[in-house]
Amino acid sequence: MSLDLGSLNLEKLGDACRNWGLFRLVSHGIPETLMSQLRSQAKNLFSFSFETKQRLFTNKPAAVSIYFWGTPALTPSGAALARAPQSINWVEGFNVPLTQLSDRNQYFQGQQDPLFDSFRLSLEEYGKHMSRIARTIFEAMVRNLHLDSTQSHSDLSESTGLVRVYRYPKFSKADEALGMEVHTDSSVLSILNEDQVGGLEVFKDDKWLLVQPIPGSLIVNLGDMMQAISNDEYMSVKHRVKVNKNEERHSVCYFVFPGEGSVIRSSRYKPFTYSDFQARVQHDIKTLGFKVGLQRFKISEDA
Ligand SMILES: O=C(O)CCC(=O)C(=O)O
């Protein structure tokens, strides 16, 4: 399902969000050069030594490493969550909150290599496009769902935007590992920019389907917050990433969340903030080893 951002068809958008929870976006206005430049800069960053990567910090709100490996599940401060070894994901990445990006002292402090600064500048440029695209799509969704636009305005806040760049190494026993295990995103919206290797799969009608990479297009998927905001009319899609035997894969993924303290009100769920949700997810991952998600906030049907 492909949607054109320049002339968004509300009916088609609604259809994709109800039946798939994911769609391909074209005519999004991001120059192809910026998209590929960002992926190749990220690729170069990954070639630094493990020690250098671990030393890449953001300073706010506290000094936390932006580098992670083996799991995409992070604590609110950005540190990787300790997980059981059987759930190691075949991935490494950088987690970059976009808010302080323009302050060059916040990231990559003490790094002499000019690559860090050019990566920061491309991300800043890319982040502006992401905010624009996310807002445009979100407002179209609000219209399609006939929601009160004043009430739902703060359900998406561009200031929460963050980018994760991923490297999925190749692996000869590709059937025995996943690049990223099955999950739904916790975001409102996630926007993915991937290379041509492929590996993203979505779960639909009891089957795993490969999302075919198409140059220049973006993949938008709906997160749990969007499902709640839509009163379960839209769905957050279950997906995973397969690893490739012969080639490593790179992707750049943008996530955007509700505003800090903004209460999600939904006919299907008890009122909650994104922080409540995140705290619950962290707790479940620590104690059960997996995310239960929206189910935790569901208004019981037989009550
Ligand atoms: O790299 C990808 O294709 C998807 C990443 C993803 O699903 C995620 O970060 O939540």
Ligand SMILES: [Fe+2]
């Ligand atoms: Fe995801």
